[in-house]
Amino acid sequence: MADEKLRVAMFWGAACGGCDVALLDIHEHILDVIEVADIIFWPCAMDFKFKDVEAMPDEHLDLTFYNGAIRNSENEHIAKLLRQKSKLMAAFGSCSHMGGIPGLGNFHDRKSIFETAYLNTKSTHNPDKVFPRTEFEVPEGKLTLPEIYDTVKTLNQTVPVDYFIPGCPPNPEQIWIVIQAVASGKLPPKGSTVGASDKALCDECPRKKTELKFKQFKRRHLVHPDPEVCFMEQGIVCLGAATRAGCGWRCIQSNMPCRGCYGPLPNARDQGAKMLTAIASHIDSEDPEEVERILDTLPDPAGYFYRFGLPLSLLHRRQRRNA
C-alpha cells in the first residue's frame, strides 16, 4: 500500500439511504477503512458542500462509491462532477447499477407521476394544482430546485463506470471484500461486477428442488411457504435463478423469495426477460385459455420481473405516449 491513504467518496443519488447504512454495517471494519482511507466526501454521514468537490483537482479522489439512480439534474450534475474528480468510479447498489426501485418510474413519466403524487391520491388536497417547479421567486430572491427527469437512468448510462457493486443494499461482507481489494490494488479488469458471484443464487440456495410446474402463481404474503422447499415449486416466483449470488441469500433465509436485486448473470442481457422465458417454459398447460388463466394469477409481471432493473433492461422504459 502506498504511504498516502486512499481518498474515498460516497454519494447518494436517487436512493433510499440504505446503501449508506450498508456501508456502516461493515461495523468495526469501518475502523480498518479509516486506517487505509480518508473519507473525503460523504454527505450522508458528514458535512460537506458541493463546492468542496468542485474545488478539487481532477482525479483527486481515488475511488467514488456512487449509490442511487440518476433521477434529477442534481444526481446527474454530481455524478459528472465526481467522475471528473475520481480515478475510479463504482456504481454502488442496485439503483446506480440498474436503476433500482426509482427505476420503476420508467413505467410512467414525470407528468403522470406528478399528477398522482400532487393531485390524484386520496390524501392530497391541492385545489390550486401546484406542482414542483425548478425556480420560484420570493422577496429574498430566486429559489431553485433540481429538475426531475422523465426517465430514470443508471449511473453507467450517465457517466463511464469502472466497477459495479450490486445489491439492495450490497451485502456488507461483500463491501468489505471490495474495499480490501481496492486497498491492496488487486482489482479485476475495469467494467467488472465485483462483490458478487458469476453464478445464480440457486447455486448457494439450500432449498430442495425436484420439478417445476406452474398451475397457479401464489403471492408471498398470502401463503406460508415451506422453508425447506424451492419457492418456485410452491408457486411463488423467485428470481434467484436469474440473479447473481453473493448477497448471502438473506431473503431466502427469511423465507422470502429472491427479488433480483443482485442483477443479471454475466451472459444474460435482460434479467426480467430471462426469468420470464424460464417461467413460460414451466406453465403446466397446453390449453391457451388455461395458460392465460394461470398467467392472470401473476399480478404486475413487468414490475415483478423488472423490480430493480428496468432502466438497465432492454425495455429501458415504457414507450412515451406522445413521443
Added chain:
Amino acid sequence: MPKKIGVYICHCGSNIAGTVDVEAVAEFAKGLGGVTLAKDYKFMCSDPGQDMLKEDIRSSGLDGVVIAACSPLMHELTFRKAALEAGLNPFLVQIANIREQCSWVTEDRALATQKAKALVAGAVARALSHEPLEMRRVEVQPSALIVGGGIAGIQAALDLADAGVQVYMVEREPTIGGHMAMFDKTFPTLDCSACILTPKMTAVGSHPNIQLMAYSEVEEVSGYIGNFRVKVRRKAAYVDHDKCTGCGLCMEKCPYKVDSEFDQGLSKRRAIYVPFPQAVPNKPVIDRDACAYFKKGKCRVCEKVCEPGAIDFEQQDSIEEIETGAIIVSTGFQAMDMTAMPQLGYGKHAEVYSALEFERLNNAAGPTLGKIVTKDGREPTSVAILHCTGSRDENYHRYCSRVCCMYALKYAHLIKEKIPEAAVYQFYIDMRCFGKGYEEFYQRLQEEGVRFIRGKAAQVWSGKEYRAIATDDTGLEVDDAQLVVQAEDTLLGKLVRVPVDMIVLTPAFEARDDAEQVGKAFLLNRGADGFFLEQHPKLAPVSTTNDGVFIAGGCQGPKDIPDTVAQGSAAASKALSLITRREIEIEANTAYIDEELCSGCKNCLDICPYNAIDFDDEKNRAVLNEALCKACGTCAATCPSGAIRARHFADDQIFAEIEGVMSI
C-alpha cells in the same frame, strides 16, 4: 486479430438489382467495421460467382463472409460448400436475405436500398460474432414410415419395399386404398379403378418388407432426420387378427346395421365389418359406437359364431414404438361438405349427390350394382353436373381442385353409356383439361352429345320451390320430382334455368380437418389453403422444411391419380436416397452448458423435447448430451442465467444482428 469480412451483394439478375441499388449497398458495406472487401455480382450462386468467393477467401484471407442474396433456404448450403472448399469454416458464412425479405416485397427503390443496407449491416455484425463449428455425423435408420395408405402411400411403400427398405405403413381406417378404392372408372382411360388398385393393395399386404399397421394412428413423433421415433396407436379392433381367418361369418350374422362410410351412406354395413370386400387387411373390426354389446351390454353374436375364437371384447388400444430414418406423410384430402353451400340443395333434395356418392352409385360393386337410378328407383332422363362447387370461389376456396372437370366429363360419359337417351348438362366456368389425353377426352365428350353450359350454377330448386317463385314466362314446366338449376350462361349472356332429374356436385378438395394436428406432429408447414407446404414449389415438391419428412398426394394439394402416384414415387426416391446414404451430416449448432455459469436451478430439466439434458446431483449442475441435442434452442431460451448457449444462435450473436440492423 480483427476479423476480415467479405461482403457480396447479388443482383439475382433483376430480381434484386431491379429494385435495390446493389452498387450503393456494396459501397455502403465497404464502410462497415470489419469489412475488408465488398462487391456486387450478377449471380452469386453461379459457378463464376462461387469461384470469385473462393478466390477472395484464399487471397484475402477472409474469416467471415456475408452473402446478400436470396433466402438461406435457397442457397445457404451452396455458399457454405463453396466456403468449405476454400478452407473457410462453413458456419462463418452469413446470408442477408435481400430478395424475399426486401426486393420482392418493397416497391420503392430508395426504401428497398435502405432496407438492404440495414440487412447487410445486421449480417456483418452477426458475422463478426460467428465462431467456427463442426458438423456432426449420425447414422440413418434403414427404414421408412408411411402415414396414410391411399394410392400415394401405397406407391411409395411398394417402391421402397422393392428396394429392400423396411417399410411401416400406418393407416387410420381398417383398410388401405383411400379414395381411389371408391372410384368406379378413372379418367381419361376409363380403366377400372379397383382393377388397377387392388393388386397394389394386396402387394402391400403381403410384401415381406412392409409392416402394415391398419386401423392405427400416429400418436407422437420425436427425433430427427435419420432417427425418428414414432409412437403408433393400434386401435382396438376387438378381433384378434392373428386368429381371424377372414371367413366373414361374423359380418353375416351381426344383427346391427349402420350407414356404410365406404358407400357414402348409400348402403348399410354391420357393426362388425370390413369396409369393402377387397379390403387389405381383409379382417373385420368392431365399431364400438354401433355394436350392441358395447352399447347395451348384450348380444355377442359374432363371438358365438366365430369358430377360431378371434372375437375379443376385452382388447385395448396398444402403443407400438417404431424407429425410422424417413417419414412420408400421405394423409390425403377430404371432399368439402356440400351442406356448406345451401343454395345447391345438398342434403335437402334427395337427388342432389356429391361426387363420391355418385362414384358409389355408378360403381358395379356399389349399392345399386352400378345402376344409375334415383333414390326411388327411376332412371334419370336428365342429369346436371355442377363444376367448381366450393372451388374457384372466394366465398369458399379460391383454388382450383384440378380434377373436377375431368371426372365430371367421366360421369357424363358413364351416364351416356348407361342411359344413352339421357340429357347431360355440364355447368362449368372453364374447362381445365390439361393432362395427357385429357383434352382429347373433352373433345370426345363433346361429340357424345353432352351439353356444356358455360356458367356457374348459382341456385338449385326443387320443382315445388321453383313453381312457387317462378314468375317468368319461359314456359318451363317442372314436376315435383324434378330439380331446377339456375345459372348465367356467360356465352349467351343470359340466365338459364334447366330442369333435371338428378344433380351431381363436384365438392372442392380440402385439407383434412385434422391437417393442423398432423402438421404439428410432423412439423410441417401449411399453406394459406391448408394443405401441407412443400419445401420448394418447383424444385423440392415432395420435401418439407422438416428434414427427413416428405409429403405426397392429396395432402399437399388437389391432384389426380397420375400426379399422386408420381409424387408417391418421388417421395419414395427421396426417402431412398436418404436411407442409402447410411450416414448423414447434421447441423452443428447444438446447445452447450457453461459449467462455470450453471447454478443448478433445474429450469432446463423437463423442457428438452429430446431428453438431452440430465442433472449431475454431485456437481449440482445440468449436463447436456450433445449427441441427443437437436439444436432446437428451447433450453437456451429457458435458462434464466444464460449458462446455456445455443451455438450459432447465441444471444450475443442475435443481439449483434439486431443492433446492426438498427444501426442505420
